[in-house]
Amino acid sequence: MGERLCLAVGVMGNVASLLLYTAPILTFSRVIRKKSMEGYSCVPYVIALLNCLLYTWYGLPVVSNMWENFLVISINGLGILLEISFIVIYLWVQMKVAMIVTLVIVIFCTTSIISVFSFHDHHHRKLFVGSIGLVASVAMYGSPLVVVKQVILTRSVEFMPFYLSFFSLLASSLWMAYGLLSHDLFLAVPNMVGSPLSILQLMLYCKYRKQGIMEKPNKWDLEKNDERSKQLQLTIDERLHGNI
Numbered sequence: 686m687g688e689r690l691c692l693a694v695g696v697m698g699n700v701a702s703l704l705l706y707t708a709p710i711l712t713f714s715r716v717i718r719k720k721s722m723e724g725y726s727c728v729p730y731v732i733a734l735l736n737c738l739l740y741t742w743y744g745l746p747v748v749s750n751m752w753e754n755f756l757v758i759s760i761n762g763l764g765i766l767l768e769i770s771f772i773v774i775y776l777w778v779q780m781k782v783a784m785i786v787t788l789v790i791v792i793f794c795t796t797s798i799i800s801v802f803s804f805h806d807h808h809h810r811k812l813f814v815g816s817i818g819l820v821a822s823v824a825m826y827g828s829p830l831v832v833v834k835q836v837i838l839t840r841s842v843e844f845m846p847f848y849l850s851f852f853s854l855l856a857s858s859l860w861m862a863y864g865l866l867s868h869d870l871f872l873a874v875p876n877m878v879g880s881p882l883s884i885l886q887l888m889l890y891c892k893y894r895k896q897g898i899m900e901k902p903n904k905w906d907l908e909k910n911d912e913r914s915k916q917l918q919l920t921i922d923e924r925l926h927g928n929i
Contacts, residue, residue, distance in 0.1 A: 691863060694862050694863045695756040695863045695867075698756070701855040701859050701860075702764065702860070703760065703763065704852045704856070705852035705856045706763065706767045707767060708849045708852050709849065716774060720778065726832060726844075727775045727779070727785065729825070730768055731785050733768050734765065734769065735793060735825075736764075736821040736824070736825040737764035738765060739793060739796065739821050740757055740822070741761040741762050742814060743757065743811070743815055744756075745758060747800075747801065748800060748810045748811055753867075756863075792817075796814060796817050799813065800814050815871030818875075819871055822876070822879065826853060826878065826879030829853070830882065833886075833889060836893055837893075845886065847890050847894070850887050850890060851887065854880060854883035854884060854887065857883055860872055860873075861873050861877055861879075864876060
């Protein structure tokens with residue numbers, strides 16, 4: 686019964702994580718259409734890539750015992766492909782993202798090499814890789830908070846989509862349950878942090894969603910306003926000259 690429940694929660698966690706990883710597709714379709722990143726930060730996607738790389742490595746038989754963490758491998762492997770796709774779009778628009786991606790690759794490669802050559806049993810490899818993965822996972826769930834200052838200042842949730850925060854809460858809650866059921870703290874602990882952070886994001890969304898999305902005035906509106914200003918100025922000048 687316990688194993689079946691753990692498997693069921695893990696499968697639901699995979700579905701929730703898939704929704705979380707695919708949620709930015711709408712955002713990047715807008716980016717491709719406008720050929721501009723506008724106010725969207727690359728940080729959440731780069732950290733998500735690092736998280737997926739580390740937990741895919743964590744779940745492989747090199748680190749874990751046999752295929753005990755197959756569900757972890759499957760969803761994070763798919764996450765790697767999706768996050769790379771998003772980052773490629775970033776690189777297409779802004780090449781400076783390449784430096785951050787390079788840093789992520791260096792961290793992952795260093796972790797993998799050390800875990801293989803410095804530790805000779807699964808227990809210590811899991812401790813080492815799991816500890817680094819834990820930090821990356823907490824950073825992934827907290828990375829959308831980089832836009833909190835912008836949300837508070839602009840009173841707009843344009844760059845903090847609801848579905849991203851909601852799926853983050855759903856995924857973190859399910860993986861926390863899976864980690865507890867499978868007695869794996871390296872899966873449970875980061876999600877114990879991720880759930881409250883996701884709730885905080887949803888609270889901010891609920892607070893500022895009524896403000897709507899700030900839209901930039903189009904060129905036609907600006908031209909109309911300029912014309913009205915000129916006409917008003919001419920009227921004022923005529924009256925002043927008429928009184929002199």
